Amino acid sequence: MQKRDREATRTRLLEAARLRFAREGYDATSVRDIARDSGVDATLIFRYFGSKKQLFDQATATAHSPDLLEGPQEELVARMVATIVDHDWTEYGGEHPLVAMLRSSAHEDARQRIRQEVCDTYVIALRDLAKGQDAELRAELLSAWMVGIGILRSVVATPALAEARAADLAPHIASVATDLLGRPMSGTVDQSRSEGESDQT
Amino acid sequence: MQKRDREATRTRLLEAARLRFAREGYDATSVRDIARDSGVDATLIFRYFGSKKQLFDQATATAHSPDLLEGPQEELVARMVATIVDHDWTEYGGEHPLVAMLRSSAHEDARQRIRQEVCDTYVIALRDLAKGQDAELRAELLSAWMVGIGILRSVVATPALAEARAADLAPHIASVATDLLGRPMSGTVDQSRSEGESDQT
DNA sequence: CTCTCAAGTCATCGAACGCTGACTTGAGAG
């Protein structure tokens, strides 16, 4: 067992960076803060990552989110909401990484990263489900709702939404998603499906 | 006419601060930036406002937005969307002040200001309109949609929403608002009304 | 003209910033 472990230190720095950048945003976070959180010397950040900017890029590169496309189509929106509302995002300070990243949206790079994530993960998947005209716009409007829910829940901490679980939102999710996509959508994720899979047929 | 005009200088500083804080967020904005934009010495900021924080507070205190409660109830949501989408927010860098403020949401003060604005301006007005149970939650869900639309439009700049005007969103606004509030809502603001008296319905 | 006082400027403070190069330390190989 190694006491001086390059990989472990790198990981600690990345984790601390992820948390700080999410909570405080890029500008309010200093490399010394991150180093202190990790219990290592700040110099190592530049040794390992080159610059604060590159650390930010690497720390926020991978959004450790579940695969939304896995499962029945009519539950897609419900899965998205569950990801935002019920998923454990303590690694990112308790907020969905997309929401946390908005704090750094003064930088074009971060903004572009957000756009990429929103379009690739939400808009495209929803657009493929939307029936009829205006599919793109309606997909974006539904994506906007997801993002808005994430923000009001954790950043603004509006009373009802802050306490709400995905199950509480289910009926409203279902009806709005059905309305905007023009096809019947479920508000909840069917849990019984995943049990039958556990015994590896 | 005065060459050295305290009030005019104060106003110039406030305007520059408003723009900078909106575009870059609190931390990425320096008092020297604001002073340079205003064409005055940075020292005056401390003379006139005491500190950077107090300048921020004063610059972002008044949201120069139109009164949303003025006009027929069924157009309330349409007015909200129009305020976010069509209103001229160049004073705040082209974004709704609420959206811009998210960039400074690492600071509890800013967060609280956002919460206040969202609750007072959006949630309460919508809750009073919502029929049936879960009024608060449904009002917040609709507010979340507004905020999300503002963000995807200007921050994320999603392709369809970035180009959309309020009129393009009207049908979807109408049906989602009607659905969530449980009463018929219009997607557009009736312009012909503005000439006559406001009718209370 | 001179005087006055507020508006505006200047020099600078101490702290914190991102970042660098020279140094120290410790675990494994011989």
Next chain:
DNA sequence: CTCTCAAGTCAGCGTTCGATGACTTGAGAG
């Protein structure tokens, strides 16, 4: 044990930050 080399530390660079107090300037009053 000693030697080696990568992991980790240290002192400090140059810059910028928010903030302060002493100073200069200029328009209006007399």
